[in-house]
Amino acid sequence: MIEIKDLHKSYKMGSNSLHVLKGINFKVEAGELVAIMGSSGSGKSTLLNILGMLDELDEGTYTLDGVPIKNLSETKAAQYRNKFLGFIFQSFNLINYKSAAENVALPLYYQKVPRKERQEKALQYLDKVGLKPWASHHPSELSGGQKQRVAIARAMAAEPKVLLADEPTGALDSKTSYEVMDLIQKINDEGNTILVVTHEEDIAHMCKRIVHLKDGVIVEDKKVEQVRADQYV
Amino acid sequence: MFDLERWQEIFDTIRKNKLRTFLTGLSVASGIFILVILLGFGQGMRNGIEHEFKEDASTSVWVWPGVTSKEYKGLNPGRPIQLVNENFDNATAMFNNEIEYGSSRAFVRGVTVNYGKEALIYGVQGVSADFQFIENASMIEGRFINYQDEVNAGKVAIIGNKIKKDVFNKVETPIGEFIDISGIPFKVIGVYKEMEDREEERIYIPITTAQKAFNGGNRVNNMSFTLPPVENFDQAVAQAIDFKNGLTSYLQQVHTIAPDDTGAMQVWSAMEEAKRYYGLTNNIKLFFWFVGICTIIAGVVGVSNIMMIVVKERTREIGIRKALGAKPWSIIGMILHEAIFVTAISGFAGLIFSMALLELVGPNIEVDYVLNPSVNFNVAFSTVLVLIVAGTLAGFVPAYRAAKVKVIESLRDE
Numbered sequence: 216m217i218e219i220k221d222l223h224k225s226y227k228m229g230s231n232s233l234h235v236l237k238g239i240n241f242k243v244e245a246g247e248l249v250a251i252m253g254s255s256g257s258g259k260s261t262l263l264n265i266l267g268m269l270d271e272l273d274e275g276t277y278t279l280d281g282v283p284i285k286n287l288s289e290t291k292a293a294q295y296r297n298k299f300l301g302f303i304f305q306s307f308n309l310i311n312y313k314s315a316a317e318n319v320a321l322p323l324y325y326q327k328v329p330r331k332e333r334q335e336k337a338l339q340y341l342d343k344v345g346l347k348p349w350a351s352h353h354p355s356e357l358s359g360g361q362k363q364r365v366a367i368a369r370a371m372a373a374e375p376k377v378l379l380a381d382e383p384t385g386a387l388d389s390k391t392s393y394e395v396m397d398l399i400q401k402i403n404d405e406g407n408t409i410l411v412v413t414h415e416e417d418i419a420h421m422c423k424r425i426v427h428l429k430d431g432v433i434v435e436d437k438k439v440e441q442v443r444a445d446q447y448v
Numbered sequence: 449m450f451d452l453e454r455w456q457e458i459f460d461t462i463r464k465n466k467l468r469t470f471l472t473g474l475s476v477a478s479g480i481f482i483l484v485i486l487l488g489f490g491q492g493m494r495n496g497i498e499h500e501f502k503e504d505a506s507t508s509v510w511v512w513p514g515v516t517s518k519e520y521k522g523l524n525p526g527r528p529i530q531l532v533n534e535n536f537d538n539a540t541a542m543f544n545n546e547i548e549y550g551s552s553r554a555f556v557r558g559v560t561v562n563y564g565k566e567a568l569i570y571g572v573q574g575v576s577a578d579f580q581f582i583e584n585a586s587m588i589e590g591r592f593i594n595y596q597d598e599v600n601a602g603k604v605a606i607i608g609n610k611i612k613k614d615v616f617n618k619v620e621t622p623i624g625e626f627i628d629i630s631g632i633p634f635k636v637i638g639v640y641k642e643m644e645d646r647e648e649e650r651i652y653i654p655i656t657t658a659q660k661a662f663n664g665g666n667r668v669n670n671m672s673f674t675l676p677p678v679e680n681f682d683q684a685v686a687q688a689i690d691f692k693n694g695l696t697s698y699l700q701q702v703h704t705i706a707p708d709d710t711g712a713m714q715v716w717s718a719m720e721e722a723k724r725y726y727g728l729t730n731n732i733k734l735f736f737w738f739v740g741i742c743t744i745i746a747g748v749v750g751v752s753n754i755m756m757i758v759v760k761e762r763t764r765e766i767g768i769r770k771a772l773g774a775k776p777w778s779i780i781g782m783i784l785h786e787a788i789f790v791t792a793i794s795g796f797a798g799l800i801f802s803m804a805l806l807e808l809v810g811p812n813i814e815v816d817y818v819l820n821p822s823v824n825f826n827v828a829f830s831t832v833l834v835l836i837v838a839g840t841l842a843g844f845v846p847a848y849r850a851a852k853v854k855v856i857e858s859l860r861d862e
Binding site for chain 2: 264267269289290293298306308309312322325327329330373
């Protein structure tokens with residue numbers, strides 16, 4: 216599904232250049248649930264941004280579902296993002312003036328799905344994350360966990376190939392974190408490919424594979440025994 | 449533009465950001481409103497001044513002799529100029545085609561006027577029959593001096609309405625009463641009315657009588673003329689200036705006055721004065737345009753400011769939309785679409801409101817020099833379009849920049 220070869224990325228800061236990713240080789244098969252771990256500054260967010268086509272790579276190749284991702288125009292990148300990827304952010308990034316259902320329907324708007332169908336699909340996905348009764352509520356009326364579940368529903372609504380989650384539990388208490396992870400596990404059980412960036416050990420162990428990043432290189436890449444989150448809920 | 453989905457998205461945004469939309473709209477609407485009202489009043493002042501001068505119907509030209517101030521052809525300065533009958537007769541003959549009415553006037557001085565035992569202290573002036581039309585005096589009783597009176601040097605007098613009220617209040621009508629001017633009885637044959645009381649304090653007698661009976665010789669104190677009506681104002685002004693120049697140069701030659709000695713023979717044309725007022729109104733109009741355009745510029749600046757703030761405020765939202773797959777141009781389109789929609793609606797609201805106000809209140813305004821303020825619809829309409837276009841351009845830059853910002857940067861937690 217995802218294939219990265221010899222990926223390099225550096226940031227220019229004035230005359231200095233900060234080499235963040237120093238040759239990453241990395242492969243994800245369909246249906247995997249991968250945790251990317253590392254301390255801050257290890258380059259895990261940069262990797263996720265490149266995977267999400269939010270940032271461009273300097274060297275190396277990136278292939279997503281057989282499509283080479285390189286030198287994309289803004290418009291093309293937008294198209295691919297919409298078709299291939301769903302994002303889940305630490306700070307949820309819901310649009311405040313839109314209701315939960317409208318937020319979930321937004322990626323479908325950019326897929327040119329007709330309004331009626333958008334609304335039906337949005338409700339269907341909200342139901343999946345257990346928030347159908349909250350469909351007409353605005354983000355300010357929802358708890359942190361609920362917001363993240365709306366964000367997950369939104370990420371899934373476009374039926375992407377890969378879900379990218381950047382610290383999805385970073386802003387949540389542990390009980391809510393487990394609820395969210397439980398949801399992510401269930402989505403993965405249905406066959407979706409999911410990448411989770413985290414620095415929390417317990418969250419990482421709820422995935423099926425852990426990739427450790429340190430100073431811009433992968434220091435460890437291991438399959439783990441998945442800890443089911445539902446036992447904590 | 450005709451994408452129904454886009455419209456729905458925009459209505460959603462507008463509905464949920466009422467205050468922002470309202471403030472944007474208000475600044476646009478008030479800009480248009482102020483401009484239209486200003487332009488309306490500019491036009492109103494023009495109309496008003498035009499009206500004031502129409503009422504006077506003044507195509508009149510007045511000649512007052514003075515004292516020479518320059519040496520000319522061996523004659524000393526300080527020489528008083530005295531008009532005589534021939535001057536008037538010759539002028540009338542020379543400019544026969546250009547003159548509608550003409551009258552010379554002789555002031556009768558040093559006489560005592562009595563009505564019965566009452567002494568009157570009113571001025572006595574000898575005039576000719578045409579003078580009625582030059583002064584715009586309307587007769588409320590009897591008649592004015594006629595040609596017959598002039599030829600016969602009739603001992604008749606016309607009095608102002610104020611004299612009638614002050615002196616002839618004991619009789620039913622002053623017509624047929626006699627007043628005594630330095631021992632000579634004059635029969636009152638008419639009462640005239642003027643706009644101002646001061647102008648009703650005169651006793652008019654035929655000029656021939658004034659000259660013969662009171663030792664006037666052939667001397668004339670001043671002359672006045674009116675010119676025939678012409679099609680439009682500009683022609684009237686040109687005609688008045690032509691006539692004034694012709695008359696002046698004739699009188700200067702006859703009395704041996706230096707051509708640049710304006711004080712010695714003063715010729716005053718009401719039309720020229722009117723033109724000065726017209727020039728003034730043109731300037732006023734220009735000024736209102738200037739203020740109006742400044743208002744529009746302020747409006748445009750306001751709109752672009754609001755657009756900048758709106759875009760800034762929506763940076764995160766734009767980032768989210770881009771992460772979800774919005775293309776850059778769809779972001780720019782969305783922002784501009786909303787901006788155009790809001791500016792257009794509020795611009796036309798301001799236009800309709802201000803024009804309705806002018807329509808309703810305009811005709812009821814009763815102030816001197818302001819009449820029926822109104823505004824050319826096309827002008828107002830174009831200003832709204834200008835504002836929309838300017839607002840769009842002003843909104844484009846921040847929208848374009850916002851669409852270009854990297855998603856990670858716009859989503860970064862502050």
